[in-house]
Amino acid sequence: MTYTIIGRCARTGRLGIGIATFSITVGRYAHSVRSMVGVTISQAFPIENNNQTALRLLDQGFGAKATLEHLKTNDAFYTYRQIGIIDRTGASAAYTGPGVRGWCGEVAGENYVATGNGLVGQHVVEGIAKGFLAEPDADLEHRLLMGIEAGRDAGGQGTITDHKTERSAALQVYSRDPYPDIDLRVDLHEKAVDELRRIYIEYKQYEGYYRQRGEHPRDAPSQETFMATLQKAS
């Protein structure tokens, strides 16, 4: 049981993923993005090397649909996987095998895939897509988080009578650099999506400072000095 949004920003080409699940430490299983190449997720019964295999295929130039076909050919238990892929052009492909449990499925379009399993119903992935698409001009990390929160608010995982909480969540966005622009995680928490929002808000205050002190260390104030300016501002 998991719900996920993978997305590409049409304006900037940035690529990212937001994911929330009952399983713990989901970020370990969601090294899903390669800058300027693509984004992918294998979930439900994920085979651990699928994400990197998909990213290498995308890097070689295969499109999202061809990459999905390769994953199918390569996997004896393909029917147990749930997979989403977006390539560098924004084309998407998605698959939910018949072996995946609970309500499961996806909504996919240009530049996004909202996908999940063990969910209370179709309206969860529809909610995720709607949340993601609501503010197309906003930063990708904001849109991904809006998607995940919409999935939570639509009921998330489990069934109407047996809700399963999100115990872990992750948010990752890459731009042109080979390292992430933003990479935040909650590995074990009783309300992981709420906690991810808390960390996101806090991190966004520091993001520019952390970048600046690395690029211009000679002029950098100490973190304590920087935090004093935050307290004044709030």
Added chain:
Amino acid sequence: MTFSIIARCPKTRRLGLGIATFSIAAGGRCEGIRHGVGICKTQAYINRGNDLLALQMLEQGLSPSAVMKSLEASDPDHEFRQIAIIDREGNACAHTGSGPRPWAGHQVGDGFVAFGNVLAGPHVIDGIVKRFVANPEDALEFRLLAALEGGRDAGGQVGKDGPLPERSAAICVVSEPDHPDIDVRVDLHPKAVRELRRILEEFKLYEVFYRERGKRPDLAMSQGEFVATLAKRQ
């Protein structure tokens, strides 16, 4: 303000990194670790390009000290960095420039580097090393965790206005090309090292279940059933 350890397990050749710091989401800035290649971690004032550049040079076969010379040559602010490098054979070197805030320093041992800045003093590094070498038969992830706890217990980070808590922490261990073995994170917590132990211990309960359900989904029990077997065991 950070204390870290990078290490190679001589028995298994696994590579691992442990970090704890006052800054938030430090685990999102630790991409410099690759199976079969080595580890580079830059801290204090981070040049984000450094760690991946170092991995590329290690992959070409350059030694850690040769890599360090190249990093120095390509970075006008090298004096503001604190950098530790280890290769796939366990050869290691470190650099603490004059720029990082005191106390800052490192200790290079047989197959590991312990290093930090804005610390209570050199005894913090001693505390890290002492706990790391205490139980060489333990799994690398637990040796790294013990090392971070040793750094914390020796006084950890102290800025000009007094002690600073660990707000984020992470452990990553690799032995495969396509995914980490262990990848646990705490991004924002008042006692991040203690929380990291909670998460690592919990993850170790699920580690095999998560791996096996991907390899043989046709035989996998549901996570609900698995969680029930954990509850019985306790």
